[in-house]
Amino acid sequence: MKKKDEARDVYDAVADPTRRELINILAKVEELPLYELTDQFQMGRTAVSKHLAILKDAGIVISRKVGRETRYRLNAEPLQEIQDWVTYYTKFWNEKKLLLEKLLEEEDKMPTVSLDFQFTSSIERVWLALTDSKMLAKWVMENDFKPVVGHKFQFRTEPNKFWDGIVNSEVLVVDQPTKLSYTWETGGENTMVTWTLKEVEGTTHMHLEQTGFENEGNEYNGAKLGWVKMGKQLEKLLAKQ
Structure with missing residues (x-):
């Protein structure tokens, strides 16, 4: 029980910014009298003394009398408790960071369908083609899409012996009129699937990225060819408007 109390005292002692500054000051010198410490703060001697008393209770500061003067010096040994605690969690977060880096490296290696399209239609018109269910049906598939984050929907087409003709999706990002993303x-x-739009000098640039493929197999190649075909259908659709 005593060990827990001492640990708590150390953490309480260093929790205050004034006390941390006192530690910093004393770490640079052998010892200092109270009046010299007080001169470095915008507070009275009594307030500084109270902070020093807390540090003394935690064993972080030691005082001694020299005549009528009290001098203070740092005892860094109790701070080892904090160092050990920080070291433990530094190791923990370093391990998590390495795991994240590994996952990102693996993700970078995964194939991505990346295509760019350009249209003379306004960005608002292209955005409508991406988010209006009836317009989507004319160049992608029949659907019950709504541009609402969290909305679950389906794209549907005629099935064949290789595919049931259904795509299950959920809206992830709606940032009108520049970004749309869904599973x-x-x-x-x-x-x-992520669509990114920008308009430059009367031309709307539309970028597509489809991520998450395990390999460059049939699904990847089919998706790439499919989006190229649908992009041409969209171009024709916008030209009619």
Whole structure:
């Protein structure tokens, strides 16, 4: 029980910024009298004395009398408790960081469908084609899409012997009129589709990224060819407007 109390005292002692500054000051010198310490703060001698008393109770500061003067010096040994605690969690977060870096490296190695399209239509018109269910049906598939984050929907087309014709999706990002993202689950693949729009000098640039493919297999190649075909259908659709 005593050990827990001492640990608590050390953490309490260093929790205050004034006391941390006192530690910093004393770490640079052998010892200092109270009046010299007080001169370095915008507070009275009594307030500084109270902070020093807390540090003394935690064993972080030691005082001694020299005549009528009290001088203070740092005893860093109790701070080892904090150092050990920080070291433990530094190791913990370093391990998590390495795991994250590994996951990101693996993700970078995963194939991505990346395509760019350009249209003379306004960005608002292209955005509408991406988010209006009836317009989507004319160049992608029949759907019950709504541009609402969290909305779950399906793209549907005629099935064949290789595919049931259904794509299950959920809206992830809606940032009108520049970014739209949703999941794309079909054919055993769970991927994510992201559309990014920008308008430059009367031309709307549309970028597509579909991420999450395990390899450059049939699903990946089918998706890439499919989006190229649908992009051409969108171009024709916008030209009619």
